[in-house]
Amino acid sequence: MRHLITLDGLRRDQLERLLDLAQALRPNALRGTDHQPLRGLTVANLFFEPSTRTRSSFQLAAQRLGADVLNFDADRSSTRKGETLADTLRNLEAMGASLFVVRHAEDGAVQSLAEAAAPNTSIINAGDGRNAHPTQGLLDMLTIRQHKGTDFSGLKVVIAGDIRHSRVARSDIHALRTLGVSELRLAGPDPLLPGDEATFAGLRRYRNFDEALDGCDVVMMLRLQRERMEEGLVESLEGYYRDWGLSPERLALAARDAIVLHPGPMNRGVEIADAVADGPQSVILEQVSNGVAVRMAVLETLARK
Amino acid sequence: MRHLITLDGLRRDQLERLLDLAQALRPNALRGTDHQPLRGLTVANLFFEPSTRTRSSFQLAAQRLGADVLNFDADRSSTRKGETLADTLRNLEAMGASLFVVRHAEDGAVQSLAEAAAPNTSIINAGDGRNAHPTQGLLDMLTIRQHKGTDFSGLKVVIAGDIRHSRVARSDIHALRTLGVSELRLAGPDPLLPGDEATFAGLRRYRNFDEALDGCDVVMMLRLQRERMEEGLVESLEGYYRDWGLSPERLALAARDAIVLHPGPMNRGVEIADAVADGPQSVILEQVSNGVAVRMAVLETLARK
Amino acid sequence: MRHLITLDGLRRDQLERLLDLAQALRPNALRGTDHQPLRGLTVANLFFEPSTRTRSSFQLAAQRLGADVLNFDADRSSTRKGETLADTLRNLEAMGASLFVVRHAEDGAVQSLAEAAAPNTSIINAGDGRNAHPTQGLLDMLTIRQHKGTDFSGLKVVIAGDIRHSRVARSDIHALRTLGVSELRLAGPDPLLPGDEATFAGLRRYRNFDEALDGCDVVMMLRLQRERMEEGLVESLEGYYRDWGLSPERLALAARDAIVLHPGPMNRGVEIADAVADGPQSVILEQVSNGVAVRMAVLETLARK
Numbered sequence: 001m002r003h004l005i006t007l008d009g010l011r012r013d014q015l016e017r018l019l020d021l022a023q024a025l026r027p028n029a030l031r032g033t034d035h036q037p038l039r040g041l042t043v044a045n046l047f048f049e050p051s052t053r054t055r056s057s058f059q060l061a062a063q064r065l066g067a068d069v070l071n072f073d074a075d076r077s078s079t080r081k082g083e084t085l086a087d088t089l090r091n092l093e094a095m096g097a098s099l100f101v102v103r104h105a106e107d108g109a110v111q112s113l114a115e116a117a118a119p120n121t122s123i124i125n126a127g128d129g130r131n132a133h134p135t136q137g138l139l140d141m142l143t144i145r146q147h148k149g150t151d152f153s154g155l156k157v158v159i160a161g162d163i164r165h166s167r168v169a170r171s172d173i174h175a176l177r178t179l180g181v182s183e184l185r186l187a188g189p190d191p192l193l194p195g196d197e198a199t200f201a202g203l204r205r206y207r208n209f210d211e212a213l214d215g216c217d218v219v220m221m222l223r224l225q226r227e228r229m230e231e232g233l234v235e236s237l238e239g240y241y242r243d244w245g246l247s248p249e250r251l252a253l254a255a256r257d258a259i260v261l262h263p264g265p266m267n268r269g270v271e272i273a274d275a276v277a278d279g280p281q282s283v284i285l286e287q288v289s290n291g292v293a294v295r296m297a298v299l300e301t302l303a304r305k
Numbered sequence: 306m307r308h309l310i311t312l313d314g315l316r317r318d319q320l321e322r323l324l325d326l327a328q329a330l331r332p333n334a335l336r337g338t339d340h341q342p343l344r345g346l347t348v349a350n351l352f353f354e355p356s357t358r359t360r361s362s363f364q365l366a367a368q369r370l371g372a373d374v375l376n377f378d379a380d381r382s383s384t385r386k387g388e389t390l391a392d393t394l395r396n397l398e399a400m401g402a403s404l405f406v407v408r409h410a411e412d413g414a415v416q417s418l419a420e421a422a423a424p425n426t427s428i429i430n431a432g433d434g435r436n437a438h439p440t441q442g443l444l445d446m447l448t449i450r451q452h453k454g455t456d457f458s459g460l461k462v463v464i465a466g467d468i469r470h471s472r473v474a475r476s477d478i479h480a481l482r483t484l485g486v487s488e489l490r491l492a493g494p495d496p497l498l499p500g501d502e503a504t505f506a507g508l509r510r511y512r513n514f515d516e517a518l519d520g521c522d523v524v525m526m527l528r529l530q531r532e533r534m535e536e537g538l539v540e541s542l543e544g545y546y547r548d549w550g551l552s553p554e555r556l557a558l559a560a561r562d563a564i565v566l567h568p569g570p571m572n573r574g575v576e577i578a579d580a581v582a583d584g585p586q587s588v589i590l591e592q593v594s595n596g597v598a599v600r601m602a603v604l605e606t607l608a609r610k
Numbered sequence: 611m612r613h614l615i616t617l618d619g620l621r622r623d624q625l626e627r628l629l630d631l632a633q634a635l636r637p638n639a640l641r642g643t644d645h646q647p648l649r650g651l652t653v654a655n656l657f658f659e660p661s662t663r664t665r666s667s668f669q670l671a672a673q674r675l676g677a678d679v680l681n682f683d684a685d686r687s688s689t690r691k692g693e694t695l696a697d698t699l700r701n702l703e704a705m706g707a708s709l710f711v712v713r714h715a716e717d718g719a720v721q722s723l724a725e726a727a728a729p730n731t732s733i734i735n736a737g738d739g740r741n742a743h744p745t746q747g748l749l750d751m752l753t754i755r756q757h758k759g760t761d762f763s764g765l766k767v768v769i770a771g772d773i774r775h776s777r778v779a780r781s782d783i784h785a786l787r788t789l790g791v792s793e794l795r796l797a798g799p800d801p802l803l804p805g806d807e808a809t810f811a812g813l814r815r816y817r818n819f820d821e822a823l824d825g826c827d828v829v830m831m832l833r834l835q836r837e838r839m840e841e842g843l844v845e846s847l848e849g850y851y852r853d854w855g856l857s858p859e860r861l862a863l864a865a866r867d868a869i870v871l872h873p874g875p876m877n878r879g880v881e882i883a884d885a886v887a888d889g890p891q892s893v894i895l896e897q898v899s900n901g902v903a904v905r906m907a908v909l910e911t912l913a914r915k
Contacts, residue, residue, distance in 0.1 A: 030401030031401055040643065042641075057400055060347065060401060068673050068674075092666070094896075095640070095670055095902050096641055096670060096899075096902065265388035266392060268389065285398075285399040288396050288399035289399045336652075361702070365706060369678075569693070570697065573694065590700055597705050
């Protein structure tokens, strides 16, 4: 493994090795320790789309492994002055950065950058357009594994909300399929369900949330972007909550020990009720902690290559 | 002590223990050393109101104690995306941050956040609205102590300027009273003097700066925010300087060995003359150095809890 | 040496000592090592003009020498609140910063700041107006030396493009003259050639790029700022490329083993063709790597003083 651009196409043993390493690093994830395999290396955070949360998670992961971190704020950077993305990359490589964490608003932009990278450089996709967010997919899998065990074959999983525009959903689906989940359901209002993409082929779609939840072991909620209202894809936030919000009553339709995931930041009272977000079945903050462990595992794996 | 939200209500021995520790850390404050009790810990700077200066002071304090520092820029953060303050806090906790330095424009916002914090989290108020700025109060006390000794009972202190809107004044008054200062005077134009608050009860108010300065040992100047002019509370900067600016002539009315403090950033020629700001009685830069020591003391104390 | 404000007036042995140290630090420049002579010290990056690239280079140089780095973002800082530049400096000094990297849009602003600095403070000019960019000059010299040897006396060098507005050109010329280059040519369209300054006295000016390139060993390209078009100094980017762009055909007029430098960020297809920028004679990325080494050498030299 040289880059991590997407979970699509990753073999099951590759996925599981990353998850095993993340699990092993879990005790190191929340506090710096002497385990510093990245000492002397420089990790560059290249965010062409703002995201303090994901960037912070990567920054802490890198620091806890002993790396130096360069936050390269693309808003105020040379790309602004007309420099190409590839030239920005090559410049930071020439300064010694060897691991790049890249977020970009366009599908495929991170892959293009990986193609322009020097032989010793590794690129990690921190989210590109609607395409992929592989470390989010991995941290979701780690969280499910911690609650449901490593055998996903008997699990019923529902992904609910704005699947069409979600890179999180795409990365989750790639991982869940590779890990052999038996039943994977997509739930959302019609304008937010995805089109005719290979990623979603063969998955059952539900236009009724109650039906979709029935008997599920894992409920993966998605964030509703405010833009969807402005675009007319969602009529009102109240209506959205009524039909697609995860209330305690609705959650009761899932398995008794179902867990609830959300990639954050949450719109409380829109896609999720307070009582669920903060309730005993929510694993949302565990996801955040696992995010640091997963990013450490990815950085360590790529640095070793 | 778990959080530091205000100096109001802190016992004298608590205050003095913090000041003693800050004094002991003073040699470590301006240069990194091997004293790194926060190694492995993460300090998050959560500034919902911009302040490079205070944030830098906290960042250096944390780094000199060996902590990792996360500057979480609230302007560009998830709070922007509709996330609640408490969710932002919980997310950073879940990433391993255990000490939070928080500035917020609203009175009481930092206290609310402290109530939402996890049991192992400590919150330090870096300024909330007009309410409190406890580390500024502490660094002012440390500076006075270095010049006037630990017994404040014989001191005459004047606080001058925009007291009404000043969290610095409020924190200074709480500390000065606890430390037993004998005479505490408030001086400023009527619209900038405070209303009927307990904090100011029993303190003598002066509408004439010359009278207020008479015989004082400590002169604590406040910054005049430009907003006060726009709000019509101050007529002109020239008029303000004439009536409320600390000129060398005016300072001569105070005790011969009076010291002059200012929390910065200074408006030279508005609330303070160059000759005073840069003169032999000014301890303004000592305040800045003491700020790092005081913040180290607070971080170390709370981390130890 | 206490500050580094300009290369003008630096003696040849001073210049060469810096280049020798940079060359010796070259293996340490791209990866952190145990060579940490700045451990415990604080380097403050004070950028009053945005520049992620130069700031990143200085940040990495400082970190690789073990320093703590404070990025003081002048856009959001106290200078915004009316504080003077000198007060900002003195505040950061009072917090323990002893090495300052300063960029400012005005000629001479960094020199003024150096005059206000405390006795133990060192200031490094990271670019002021059109005046000087000494570390860029040094890294260019280091790059030339690596390819052409330490004796510059036989070299023919051309500097091409917007020389009039370029601090890079001025610093290069000061260094090239001090290092005894035999023939130094200035090439550019008339409105972009410099006026009657001592720096350029006696240097031959070319209004035809082909003639200027003839037989040169070193070709130093400059960036064309988009503002030049808006100001009417350049008619069109296409016309500029036709007359002043470095194409492979044009480069063939220089010596067979000529090297091409560019300070970045490049406007590909404006002042330089892709085939040249990415071709075998380009040393542009070596310049970037040398930039880190040179900045380490400057920081280490000034810290030692």
